[in-house]
């Protein structure tokens with residue numbers, strides 16, 4: 001640890017650069033910060049605490065958060081007053097349910113009132129998230145502090161598959177590579193030792209260059225959006241390209257990781273696929289461990305509730321719930337009982353690794369991945385995509401569902417060149433017919449490519465209809 005600090009200390013004025021938060025690059029200002037190391041060192045101990053001790057810690061942090069919110073955050077003061085509540089009325093997780101949810105709409109409409117009055121403007125960092133509904137959501141983090149804490153948690157997670165600061169990484173996420181339009185699809189960041197590659201230019205023509213460059217770079221890890229690395233993996237499999245022997249694991253986050261993607265990635269890259277779930281809103285963070293693919297929810301990061309369709313907590317392993325999260329680390333703009341719009345399935349067994357963290361069996365189907373049937377009911381798209389075996393994806397290169405009208409679903413397909421349109425049409429209808437029969441008409445439409453969202457992510461469903469869940 002000391003060596004890294006010394007090394008970073010010798011680097012020329014990294015602190016003069018404006019702070020820009022991008023996943024994938026632990027900025028030197030973070031690696032130098034006291035908050036980063038304090039949080040990291042704390043997590044090295046707390047991750048082995050007993051369940052009782054972790055809950056005790058959460059309650060203590062929650063109490064601090066609620067007092068702070070009541071005293072300093074106008075929005076919460078109003079909510080408490082309207083309910084006739086005081087922070088002391090909330091003593092445990094059950095009591096927390098006395099407070100109403102904070103939805104994305106509430107954040108959008110009340111942002112100035114969600115900022116703590118005891119934080120001066122100079123300490124605030126305005127951040128926007130891609131927003132799963134396609135509308136960007138803005139909120140505030142604590143400048144210099146939030147990012148440091150976030151990275152301490154991320155590093156702790158990645159440590160589980162051996163990742164250390166200073167390891168060489170290829171980053172295939174939503175980062176924009178300025179030189180990509182002139183044919184150089186990557187950018188080397190010497191301080192972080194990251195090769196940031198463009199996820200917007202992946203095609204059969206450019207992929208051989210990506211493969212060569214990655215092989216020459218010899219990364220220890222690849223950080224990727226699952227959708228982007230899947231494109232690379234398919235290309236490598238179709239062309240019998242050998243894996244990169246230096247890569248120890250793929251670090252995947254920010255999008256659903258489907259079982260067929262994991263299978264494909266493990267087959268092609270011959271290494272561990274590590275997945276995590278997080279929100280830039282700083283309310284929930286969970287990741288796999290060295291022993292299992294369950295998502296281990298960090299209790300030190302936030303309090304997570306799973307809320308079922310009827311608004312009550314999910315208490316069995318067969319039912320998905322919406323993730324409602326209370327972040328314990330962003331006092332500048334606290335989110336208390338924040339409805340994330342993400343769904344998860346709980347897991348109540350304990351993990352072999354020995355951490356007493358709450359577990360999620362999987363995080364599946366963002367809310368926008370619901371299809372509206374002709375009677376107005378919802379069909380989850382997730383299972384249709386979950387159930388496909390990865391070997392079936394050879395005929396289609398990319399697929400995206402588009403819904404503009406209830407009961408009608410357009411399947412946009414980028415097909416492999418060696419198959420006819422008629423062939424692919426039958427094939428695609430065969431794959432999805434059973435799931436939608438009688439409830440939703442399917443139409444296959446051929447396209448040349450499927451655009452990514454502004455943040456470079458990829459969605460299986462482009463849902464144009466408004467979706468509400470659990471009200």
Ligand SMILES: [Zn+2]
Pocket residue numbers: 288289290291292296351352353354355
């Ligand atoms: Zn574990």
